[in-house]
Amino acid sequence: xxxxxxxxxxxxxxxRLGTIGTGNLYSDITxxxxxxxxxxxxxxxxxxxxxxxxxxxSEYVWALRDISFEVEQGDLVGLIGKNGSGKSTLxxxxxxxxxxxxxxxxxKGRVASMLEVGTGFHPELTGRExxxxxxxxxxxxxxxxxxxxxxxxxxxxxxxxxxxxxxRYSSGMSVRLAFSVAAHxxxxxxxxxxxxxxxxxxxxxxxxxxxxxxxxEGRTIIFVSHNLGSVRKLCNKGLVLSKGHLVFDGKVxxxxxxxxxxxxxxxxxxxxxxxxxxxxxxxxxxxxxxxEDGHGQSRGKLFYGEDIVVALKYTINDDCRHFSTRLSxxxxxxxxxxxxxxxxxEALYSRRAKGEYSAKIALxxxxxxxxxxxxxxxxxxxxxxxxxxxxxxxxxxxxKLDTTIKSWHAGRPGILKPRLNWVYTEHxxxx
Amino acid sequence: xxxxxxxTVITSKAxxxxxxxxxxxxxxxxxxxxxKRDIAQVYKQTILGPLWFFIQxxxxxxxxxxxxxxxxEIPTDGIPPVLFYLSGITFWNFFAxxxxxxxxxxxxxxxxxxxxxxxxxxxxxxxxxxxxxxLGIQLTMFLLFYFYFLVTxxxxxxxxxxxxxxxxxxxxxxxxxxxxxxxxxxxxxYRDLLFLIQFGIQLWMFATPIIYPLSxxxxxxxxxxxxxxxTAVIETFKYGFLGEGTFSWLYxxxxxxxxxxxxxxxxxxxxxxxxxxxxxx
Numbered sequence: 001x002x003x004x005x006x007x008x009x010x011x012x013x014x015x016r017l018g019t020i021g022t023g024n025l026y027s028d029i030t031x032x033x034x035x036x037x038x039x040x041x042x043x044x045x046x047x048x049x050x051x052x053x054x055x056x057x058s059e060y061v062w063a064l065r066d067i068s069f070e071v072e073q074g075d076l077v078g079l080i081g082k083n084g085s086g087k088s089t090l091x092x093x094x095x096x097x098x099x100x101x102x103x104x105x106x107x108k109g110r111v112a113s114m115l116e117v118g119t120g121f122h123p124e125l126t127g128r129e130x131x132x133x134x135x136x137x138x139x140x141x142x143x144x145x146x147x148x149x150x151x152x153x154x155x156x157x158x159x160x161x162x163x164x165x166x167x168r169y170s171s172g173m174s175v176r177l178a179f180s181v182a183a184h185x186x187x188x189x190x191x192x193x194x195x196x197x198x199x200x201x202x203x204x205x206x207x208x209x210x211x212x213x214x215x216x217e218g219r220t221i222i223f224v225s226h227n228l229g230s231v232r233k234l235c236n237k238g239l240v241l242s243k244g245h246l247v248f249d250g251k252v253x254x255x256x257x258x259x260x261x262x263x264x265x266x267x268x269x270x271x272x273x274x275x276x277x278x279x280x281x282x283x284x285x286x287x288x289x290x291x292e293d294g295h296g297q298s299r300g301k302l303f304y305g306e307d308i309v310v311a312l313k314y315t316i317n318d319d320c321r322h323f324s325t326r327l328s329x330x331x332x333x334x335x336x337x338x339x340x341x342x343x344x345x346e347a348l349y350s351r352r353a354k355g356e357y358s359a360k361i362a363l364x365x366x367x368x369x370x371x372x373x374x375x376x377x378x379x380x381x382x383x384x385x386x387x388x389x390x391x392x393x394x395x396x397x398x399x400k401l402d403t404t405i406k407s408w409h410a411g412r413p414g415i416l417k418p419r420l421n422w423v424y425t426e427h428x429x430x431x
Numbered sequence: 432x433x434x435x436x437x438x439t440v441i442t443s444k445a446x447x448x449x450x451x452x453x454x455x456x457x458x459x460x461x462x463x464x465x466x467k468r469d470i471a472q473v474y475k476q477t478i479l480g481p482l483w484f485f486i487q488x489x490x491x492x493x494x495x496x497x498x499x500x501x502x503x504e505i506p507t508d509g510i511p512p513v514l515f516y517l518s519g520i521t522f523w524n525f526f527a528x529x530x531x532x533x534x535x536x537x538x539x540x541x542x543x544x545x546x547x548x549x550x551x552x553x554x555x556x557x558x559x560x561x562x563x564x565x566l567g568i569q570l571t572m573f574l575l576f577y578f579y580f581l582v583t584x585x586x587x588x589x590x591x592x593x594x595x596x597x598x599x600x601x602x603x604x605x606x607x608x609x610x611x612x613x614x615x616x617x618x619x620x621y622r623d624l625l626f627l628i629q630f631g632i633q634l635w636m637f638a639t640p641i642i643y644p645l646s647x648x649x650x651x652x653x654x655x656x657x658x659x660x661x662t663a664v665i666e667t668f669k670y671g672f673l674g675e676g677t678f679s680w681l682y683x684x685x686x687x688x689x690x691x692x693x694x695x696x697x698x699x700x701x702x703x704x705x706x707x708x709x710x711x712x
Contacts, residue, residue: 092709093441096439096441098707102443105441106440107437113548116546125468129468132464133465136549137461137543137549138547139549
C-alpha cells in the first residue's frame, strides 16, 4: 500500500483585515492575557468565512478553515479554487512560510517549494553563483548542487551566459534558469504555485514534462494552477477549495467538475449577475457581469442553439491609454479563446475616456454542452491589472436537442459543435 | 498501529526553548553563500572596491582625533590618540554595523521570506559573519598602525590579556546578534522602534569608552558605565594591546554572561516571530 506523505488535520488560518499597527496593541494584550490564563484566544471565536465580495462585519476572516486531507506518495495533486479561496495560503502553510492559526500538518521527507520563480536571485551575481545561491536557499547542500549543476544549466539552455551577471539576462532566460534549479531539487515533496504562467509555450511543455517525470520517480507534487487544462493533464488527484473550505478531495476529473459546479451563476440576492464591490480609489473597476439570452434575460443555464450574450459593465475613473478589456471563455476548465475589446477597434486602444462602460458581447453559437466559465481583466500597457478568473459560469445544455438523428450525439469528438451548412450542388452527379 | 515517523510537523505553536540550532548546521552552505554574496556586492561596480573598508575608519579616526583629542582635549590614558580612537572605532564599527543590519532582517528580507522557507536565523548570522570578515580586514590596518607605535612609543606595553581577543570578538558578535534579533522581532509588528535604532546606536557609542577611557569616569559612577556590556569588551581590548585601561575578570565575565543571555533571548523571540511574521509585516 502506498504510504501517506502529507497528513493535514483541521488546518486553519485566520487573518486580520485592515491595517496592523495602532489599535492592535489592545487586542494583543487581551490575547496575551488570555493565553497566560490558559484560555482560548478570544479572537478566534470571531472570524467569518472568507467571502471577498461581501463586506463583512468582523475584522477577522478565516482564509482557511478546518482543512483535513491526506496525500500519498507519488501523487500529483492539483489544488484548485477561485482567487482568494485559500490555495496559496494552504501552500504557504505546507511550505512553512507561515504557521497555521490552529491545526496541524505532518509531512514526510524533504519539502521544497516553488511559490515564485527565482526567489533569491541576485541581479549582480552571475548565473553560476545564482544557481548555487538559489539551490541552497531551497534546501540543497552545495555538494548536491554541484552534482546537478550540468543538468541544471543544460535544461535551462543558458550555458553560454552562465558567467554573466543575471541582470544582463533576458527575462525568459532567468525564468528558465530559475525553474531549472527548482526542477532539479529532488525533494520528496514539491509545492508548485502557478509558476508555469511564465515562460514560452515550449518551455512550459518542458516543465510539465519534467514535473510528471518527477512524480513517476515516486515524488509527490502539489500543484496550484488556474489552467485547469494542465491540471487535468498532469494531476491524478484534486483538492478543491472554496472560500477557505475544502469542498472536494478525490480524483482529478470529479474534482474539476466540483470546482466548476462551485462557481457562481448568480449573486447573493439571486440575480443572475455578479456585481463587484465599488472602490472609488481604483482607476478602473468592473461593476457587473451577467450572462443573458437573446431576449436580454439573465440566465445561468442555456440551451444549445440559443443566443448567448455576456453583459459587462465597468467604470473608468480617468482617461486611459494603451488599455484593453479582456474576456476569456473556458469550457470544463479548458480555455477556448481570449477576446479583447480592442481587437476590432484600435481607436479604443489609443485612448479611452473616463466614464461608465456597458458592453454586450454575443458569443458564437458553436459551443458544445458543458460548464462554461468566463474570466475578465483589464490590460494596461500589456500588463494584466485586476484579473477575475472564473468570475461567472453558465451551463450549456443540449438535452433539448433532438438527437433522433444519431449524429447529434453528445459524445461527438472535438471541442466545438458548430452548425455548418453543407452546400451541395443542386443535383447529385449521376454516376 | 505503529507510530508513523514524520519529518516535519507544522503546528501553530513552537516549543519556546527549542533553539533549533541543528537547523543552522543543515543550512551551513547557504550561510556561507550569503556571506560571500554580501562581500562580493561591495566589490561589484566600484572603483575603489574593498578599499572602502579602510576609508571609513580612517576618516572617523581623523575626525575624532581633531574634535575630541585636540579641541575637547579628552585624555587618552597616555596612548597616542590615533591608536586609541582607531582601536575603539574598529571594534565599535563591528558591533554597530552588525546590530544595525541585524535589527532590520525581517524588513529587508520580507520578499524572500514570504516565498521560500529556509532556516531564517541564517540571515542575521550571515550579517554578523560578514561584519566579522570586515573586522578582520580592518584589524590588519589597525595592526599596521599598532606595530609602528609599538616600535616608536615605549608607553605601549601589550600583555597576556591580549590573548583574550577571541573572547572579545565573540562577545561583541553575540551582543550584536542578540540585540539585533530582539529588535527585529519587536519591530516586525510595531515599527516605532526602528526610528530609535540608528539614533540609539549612536548614543550607545557615547556610553561606551570609545572616545574616553573608563578611568576618566568618576570612580562613583564607573559602576554605571560597566553595566553597559560593551564597556568591558573595549577596555579589555585596550588593556591587552595598549597596556592602558581597566581590566577586571568580573567586568568581562559580566559582559560574556550578558551576551549569552541576550543571544538565547534573541533566538527565542526571533523563532517565535519568524513563524507568522509574513502575515504582519
